[in-house]
Amino acid sequence: MTSQLFSPLPLRSGQVLKNRIAKAAMEENMAGDGQLPDGELLSLYRRWAAGGAGLLITGNVMVHAEALTGPAGVVLDERAPLEPFTEWAKAAKSGGGAIWMQINHPGRQVASDMPGVVWGPSDIGVSLGKHSGRFGRPTAMTPRQIEDTVARYAVTARRAEEAGFDGVEVHAAHGYLLSQFLSPLVNKRTDRWGGSLENRARMLLDIVRAVRAAVSPSFAVAVKLNSADFQRGGFDADDARQVIGMLEPLGVDLVELSGGSYESPAMTGRPADDRTQAREAYFLDLAEDLVKTSSLPLMLTGGITKRATADKVLDSGVAVIGMGTALAVTPDLPERWRQGREADRAMRPVSWSDKALASAAGMAQVRHQMRRLARGSSPKPGTHPAIALVSELRKQRRALRGYRAWLTKSRATA
Numbered sequence: 001m002t003s004q005l006f007s008p009l010p011l012r013s014g015q016v017l018k019n020r021i022a023k024a025a026m027e028e029n030m031a032g033d034g035q036l037p038d039g040e041l042l043s044l045y046r047r048w049a050a051g052g053a054g055l056l057i058t059g060n061v062m063v064h065a066e067a068l069t070g071p072a073g074v075v076l077d078e079r080a081p082l083e084p085f086t087e088w089a090k091a092a093k094s095g096g097g098a099i100w101m102q103i104n105h106p107g108r109q110v111a112s113d114m115p116g117v118v119w120g121p122s123d124i125g126v127s128l129g130k131h132s133g134r135f136g137r138p139t140a141m142t143p144r145q146i147e148d149t150v151a152r153y154a155v156t157a158r159r160a161e162e163a164g165f166d167g168v169e170v171h172a173a174h175g176y177l178l179s180q181f182l183s184p185l186v187n188k189r190t191d192r193w194g195g196s197l198e199n200r201a202r203m204l205l206d207i208v209r210a211v212r213a214a215v216s217p218s219f220a221v222a223v224k225l226n227s228a229d230f231q232r233g234g235f236d237a238d239d240a241r242q243v244i245g246m247l248e249p250l251g252v253d254l255v256e257l258s259g260g261s262y263e264s265p266a267m268t269g270r271p272a273d274d275r276t277q278a279r280e281a282y283f284l285d286l287a288e289d290l291v292k293t294s295s296l297p298l299m300l301t302g303g304i305t306k307r308a309t310a311d312k313v314l315d316s317g318v319a320v321i322g323m324g325t326a327l328a329v330t331p332d333l334p335e336r337w338r339q340g341r342e343a344d345r346a347m348r349p350v351s352w353s354d355k356a357l358a359s360a361a362g363m364a365q366v367r368h369q370m371r372r373l374a375r376g377s378s379p380k381p382g383t384h385p386a387i388a389l390v391s392e393l394r395k396q397r398r399a400l401r402g403y404r405a406w407l408t409k410s411r412a413t414a
Contacts, residue, residue, distance in 0.1 A: 003311055003314075004020060004311070004314045004315075005019060005020050005021065005307075005310055005311060005314060005321075005337065006019045006020070006338060007019065007020065008054075009054070009297070009319055009320065011220055011253040011254065011297070012251065012252075012253050013167070013217060013218050013219060013220045013221070013251075013253050014217070014218050015098065015166060015167065015218065015220050015253070017054040017055050017097075017098055017320070018054040018096060018097060018098075019052075019053070019054035019334070020054065020314060020319065020320050020321060021052070021053045021054055021055070021310070021320070021321060021323070021334045021337075022053060022054065022055040022056070022057060022299060022301075022320050022321070022322045022323070023048050023051075023053045023055070023056045023057060023322075023323065023324070023327050024057055024256070024258075024299075024301040024322035024323060024324045025057045025058060025059050025060060025102040025169065025171070025224070025324070026059050026324045026325075026328065026366055026367075026370065027059040027060055027069060027070065027073075027363070027367075028041060028044070028058075028059040028072075028074075028367065028370055029059075029069075029070045029071075029072040029073060029367060029395075029396070029399070030044070030072060030367075030370070030371070030374065031072045031073055031074045031075075031399075032084075033402070033406075034080075034081075034406060035062075035065070035068075035072075035073065035074055035075040035080075035403065035406060036074065036075075036080065036081070036084040036085075037074055037084045037085060037087070037088040038084065040371070040374040040375070041074075041088060041374065042087055042088055042091040043091075043373075043374045043375070043376065044370055044373050044374040045058075045088065045091045045092040045099075046091045046092075046094055046095075047331050047373050047374075048092070048095075048327060048331050048373075049091065049092055049093065049094045049095030049096075049097060050094070050095045050331075050332065051095070051327065051331045051332040051333065051334055051335055052095070052097075052332065052333075052334030052335035052337075052338060053095075053097055053327070053334045054097050054098065054334075055097055055098045055099075055100065055320070056092050056097055056098070056099050056100070057099075057100045057101075057102050057169055057256075057322075058074075058088075058092075058099070058100070058101050058102050059074075059102065060073070060102045060103070060104035060171055060176075061073075061074045061075070061076050061101050061102060061103055061104065061156065061160075062074065062075045062076075062103075062104060062105065062106075063076070063077065063103055063104065063105055063149070063152040063153050063155070063156045064077070064105055064117075064149065064152055065077055065079075065116075065407065065410060066115075066116035066117050066407065067105055067106055067107075067110060067116055067117050067118075067119065068106065068110070068114065068116065068403070069104070069106045069109065069110070069176070070111070070396065070399070071111075071114065071396055071399040071400040071402070071403040071404075072395070072396070072399035072402075072403070076101070076103075076156045076159055076160065076163075077152065077155060077156065077159075078155050078159075079410070080159070082159060082162060082163050085159070085160070085163035085164075085165075086163045086164050088163070089163050089164035089165050090164065093164070093166075098166040098167065098220070099165050099166055099167075100165060100166060100167040100168060100169050100220060100222060101156075101157075101160040101165045101167075101168050101169070102168070102169040102171050102224065103153055103156045103157060103160070103168050103169070103170060103171065104170075104171035104176055104177075105149060105152070105153075105176065105177040105178070106176050106177060107119055107120050107121075107138070107176055107177030107178075107179075107180045108120035108124075108125060108126055108135065108136070108138035108177075108180060108186075109126060109135060109175055109176055110135065110136050111134060111135060111136070112133060112134060112135055112136045113400065114136065114400070114403075115403070115404050115407050115408075116407060117139075118135075118136035118137065118138045118139065119138055119139060119140075119141045119145065119177070120138035120139070120140065120141065120177070120180050120186065121140065121141065121180050121181045121186060121187040121188070121189050121193065121194065121200075122138075122140050122186060122187060122188040122189060122194075123137070123138055123139055123140050124138070124185075124186050124188065125137050125138060126175075129356070131356045131357070140189070143191070146193060146203060149177070149203075149207075150203065150206045150207050150210050151210065153170065153207045153210060153211055154207075154210035154211050154213070154214040155214070156168070157211040157214050157215050157219075157221075158214040158215060161215045161216065161219050166219070166220055167219055167220025167221060167222060167253065168211060168215075168219075168220070168221060168222070169222040169223065169224055169256065170204070170207055170208060170211065170221070170222070170223045170224070171224050172204050172223055172224060172225050172226075173224045173225055173226040173256075173258045173259070174224075174226070174258065178203060178204045178207070179226060179235070181193060181200055181201075181202075181203045181204065182197075182200050182201060182204065182226075182235050182239065182243070183200075183234050183235045184200070184234065184235070185234045187200050197239055197242055197243070198246075201243050201246055204223070204243070205246055205247070205250065208221065208223065208247060208250045208251075208252060209250055212250060212251045217251075220253045220254070221251060221252055221253055222252065222253055222254040222255065222256060222299075223247055223252055223254075223255050223256070224255075224256040224258060225240055225243060225244070225255055225256065225257060225258075226240065226257075226258060226259045227240050227257045227258065227259045227283045227286040227287060227290065237286050237289060237290065240257070240286075240290060241289075241290055241293055241294075244290065244293075244294050244295075244296060244298075245293075245295075247296065248295045248296055252296055253296075253297070254296065254297050254298070254299055254319070254320065255294070255296050255297070255298055255299070256298075256299040256300075256301055256320075256322060257283055257286070257287050257290065257298055257299065257300050257301070258283065258301050258302055259283050259286070259302065283300060283301075283302050284300065284312075284313060284316065287300045287313070287316065287318055288316045288317070291316060291317035291318060292317075297319035297320065298317075298318050298319055298320075299318065299319065299320035299321070299322050300313050300318045300320075300321060300322060301321075301322030301323070301324065302322075304321055304322070304323050304326065305323070305325075305326040305343060305346065306342060307337045307342060310337070324366070325347055325366050326343065328347075328366045328369040328370050328373070328379065329343065329345055329346065329347055329369055329379050329381045330343040330344075330345065330379070331373055331379075345379070345381050346381060347362075347365055347366070347369075347381045348365065348381055348382050348383065348384070348385065350362045350365070350385045352385075358385075360389060361385035361386065361388065361389040362385065363392075364385065364388040364389040364391070364392035364393075365381075365383060365385050365388040367388075367392055368380070368383055368388040368391065368392070369381060
C-alpha cells in the first residue's frame with residue numbers, strides 16, 4: 001500500500017526524510033550515570049529505528065546541567081563526553097531514518113525537590129491548584145542569564161552535529177522555558193523580552209539564529225511550537241501563525257505543532273479549557289488553519305494512532321505526522337501501515353477526574369512501555385496507571401539521589 005505517507009520529504013537544508021512519519025519526542029527520563037545516554041537508551045532507539053519511521057526525534061536533551069525537567073534527564077553541554085551521544089546517533093540511524101535531537105530548558109517547570117535553578121521570564125510559578133507545590137518557585141531571568149541560555153542552545157546543537165545527529169529541534173512548546181517567554185500569562189517582563197509578541201518571541205528567534213550559525217547548512221533545524229496553550233488569554237493560534245512567519249527567514253526546516261503545558265495538558269487530550277477532545281489528532285483543526293498561511297512545512301503531533309487519521313492529516317496540507325504514545329506501544333507501527341496492518345493494542349486510558357494527576361499517570365504509563373522496549377520486552381499497555389505512576393515515582397527518587405551527587409561533583413570541579 002502506497003500513499004503520500006511513504007513519499008520522501010525534501011527539506012530546506014537539503015536533508016530528505018524517507019517518509020512522512022516521525023517518532024515525536026517523549027521524555028524518556030532514562031539517563032545513565034553522569035546524565036548520559038547509556039545502553040538502555042541505545043537499545044530503545046534501535047527498536048524504534050527498525051520500525052520504519054523516516055524521522056526519530058529524541059526526548060528532550062537539556063542544555064543546562066542545573067535545569068532539568070527530571071532527575072534522569074540527559075544533558076549535552078560543553079563538558080559532556082561526546083562518545084555516548086555518538087553511539088546514540090548510530091543506534092537511532094540503524095534503520096535508515098534520520099535522528100534529530102530535541103534540545104530544551106525547563107524554565108519554571110522544575111520539580112520543587114530538584115537541585116539547581118528554577119528560572120522563568122517572570123517570577124510566576126506553575127499553577128496546579130493543590131498540586132502547585134510540586135514545582136519550584138521561579139526567579140525572573142536576568143539579561144545575562146537569557147544571553148547565556150541562548151549560547152547554551154548553540155553549544156548543544158553544535159555538539160549534537162559533531163556526535164552524528166542529523167538535526168535538532170528547539171522545544172518551544174508544552175510550557176517549557178521558551179513557551180513561557182511566548183505566553184502573555186507567564187511573561188510579564190517590561191524589557192525587550194516582554195510585552196509585544198515580537199518581544200516575547202525574541203529569545204526563541206535569537207536561539208534559532210545562534211543554532212543555525214553554529215551548525216552546517218545541511219544540518220536540520222526545527223522548532224516545536226504550541227498551536228495554542230489552551231488557557232484563556234494565553235498564547236493562541238494567531239500568535240502561532242505570527243511566530244511561524246518570524247521563523248521562516250531564519251533557515252528553519254520544519255515546525256512541529258502541539259499544544260498545552262502542565263497547567264493545561266492538551267498534549268495528553270486533557271486541556272484545562274476543554275477545547276480539544278480526547279480523539280485522534282488533537283490539534284488538527286488548528287493545524288488546518290495554520291497550514292493555509294505557513295510557508296514552512298508543518299508536523300502535527302498529538303493522538304494519532306490510525307493510518308486513516310495519518311492520511312487525513314497529510315491531506316490537510318501537513319507535511320509530517322508525529323506519533324509518541326502509539327510508537328511506545330507499537331514500535332513497528334510505520335512498517336505495519338506499509339503492509340496494510342494496524343496496531344493490535346492501545347494504551348489503557350486514564351479516566352481520573354484530577355487532570356494533573358491523570359496527566360502524570362499517563363506519562364508514567366508511556367515511560368513504563370519505553371523501559372520494556374529498552375529491555376527487549378514486549379509492551380504491556382494494559383498496566384494500571386496507578387501501578388505505573390508509583391513505579392515511576394520510585395525510579396525518580398533513586399534518580400534524584402544520583403543527579404544530586406553528580407551535580408555537586410560537577411560544581412566542585414567546574
